[in-house]
Amino acid sequence: MDGHFKLQAEQMRAVEDGSLDTAVGEHPDRLLTADLLVLSFPMWWFSxxxxLKGTASGLLNSLRQTGGALAVALFGSLLAGPGGGFSLDGMRIGLLAVGALLPATTALSRILLPRA
Known part of the structure; x- marks a missing residue:
């Protein structure tokens, strides 16, 4: 074996060689034929x-950063004029876009999010 032990590589090798334990090999079939799958895990401080928390946090954080980068790129392109300089028309378009999107997202959140 070269270098460090790699669990996924060893599992793939065992599947390809046919040396995977039969008890382990039965589990994917059980999952695929199940009508219902219940995932049970302990709660830590009601969380x-x-x-799982790290995965969700990483996903949401990367989506937030992507949205911010896209917004900066979009408004930067609106502010830049045809010659690459500042454009007052681009600023007006950007402000109109924000002015239209803010009430629209507010209305959608009031409609879609449940109230307590």
Missing amino acids: LPAI
Whole structure:
């Protein structure tokens, strides 16, 4: 074996070689034929386990950063005029876009989000 032990590579090798334990090999079939799958895990301080919380946090954070980068790129392109300089018309278009999107997202959140 070269270097460090790699669990996924060893599992793939065992599947390809046919040396995977039969008890382990039965589990995917059980999952695929199940009508219902219940995932049970302990709660830590009325929250998710750290690994699930970290995954959700990483996903939401990357989406937030992507949205911010797209917004900066969009408004930067609106502000830049045809010659690459500042454009007052581009600023007006950007402000009109924000002025239209803000009430629209506010109305959608009031409609779609449940009220307590």
